[in-house]
Amino acid sequence: HPDVVEEALRIYPGRALVNSISLEPEKFERLLPAAKKYGAMFILLPLSEKGLPKNIEEKKEIVHTVLDEALRQGLVKDDVIVDGLVATVGANSKAAVETLETISYCKNELGVATVCGLSNISFGLPERMFVNSSFMAIAISHGLTMAIANPSQDLLMHAVFAADLLMDKPEADNRYINRVTEHKISVLSGEVDTGTVTLKPGSSKGGLETEITGDMLFDAVVKGKQNKIEELARSALENGRDAQDIIDKSLIPAINHVGMLFDRQIYYLPQLISSAETMEKGINVLEPVLKKNRSKESLATIVIA
Structure with missing residues (x-):
C-alpha cells in the first residue's frame, strides 16, 4: 500500500529501491512523488489498471508513460529499473522473446536499467535449471542489468559468468575461470550434480599454492x-x-x-x-x-x- 511504502521511505536509513511503481492509478500518482521526495530508486512495472499488457507495444507505452512522468517530477534515468515482466514460456511461447525485446528496447532506446524475475520463465516445465540458465545468458546478451535468481544454483551462475566472458565485460575471463574451478559441476549419465566443490590451493596440483600471504x-x-x-x-x-x-x-x-x-x-x-x-x-x-x-x-x- 502506498501509505506503508511512504512511511518506510521516511525512516529508511539508506537509499531505498521501491518495488514497484506501475501505471495503476494509486501507485502512479502517489509513489512517484514519494520516490522523488526521499531520493529512492524504483522498479518500473509495466502494468496498468487493465492488468497485463496485451502485447509488446502496449508494454512499451506503459514504460514510456511512467518514465516520462518520473523525469518530469525530477527523477533521472539512473533512478529507474524496468521490470521485463517475465511470463512462463510453458503457457506463452513468445514470453521469452517479448521479454528480451523489452530488455533490448530499454537498454538501446531508453538508456535505463532492467531486471527480471528469472525463474518465472520456466514455471510448469521439467528440468527448469536448463531453461533458466539459457534464458539468463541470452538476457545478458540483450543488456539485462540484474535478475531475481537463486545464486546457489551452480549451473545458473556458471551461465552468468560465461555470458559475461562472451560479452567481453571487464575482468570476465578471470572471474569465469575462478568460478568454474571453485564450483565444479559433474555431468554423469545425463544428470547434473550441482553440488559445490571447492578446490583448495595446492590440494590436487602438486602443492602449488594460488593464495599468497606476506608479500x-x-x-x-x-x-x-x-x-x-x-x-x-x-x-x-x-x-x-x-x-x-x-x-x-x-x-x-x-x-x-x-x-x-x-x-x-x-x-x-x-x-x-x-x-x-x-x-x-x-x-x-x-x-x-x-x-x-x-x-x-x-x-x-x-x-x-
Missing part, C-alpha cells in the same frame, strides 16, 4: 591485480625498499610462480596474461627509479698500459 607485490602479480600493483610499488619505494630488490625478490619470483601454475593447469591463459600485464605495470613504476640510480653509480676506472 603484497608478489600476491598482486600472482592474482593479476592490475589496479593495485602501481600503488603497491610506489608504497614500497616510499618505505625505502630498493627498486631492483622489488624486481628480483617480488616480481620475478611471482611471474615464475604464475608460469608453474599455468604448467600445472591451475592457471589458464587469461590469468597468465593478466599477471604478465600486472608485472609490466609494476616495472613501469620502478623503471624511472632504476635509471636514476644507475646514473648515480660511479664507474670503475680502467687503466690501459
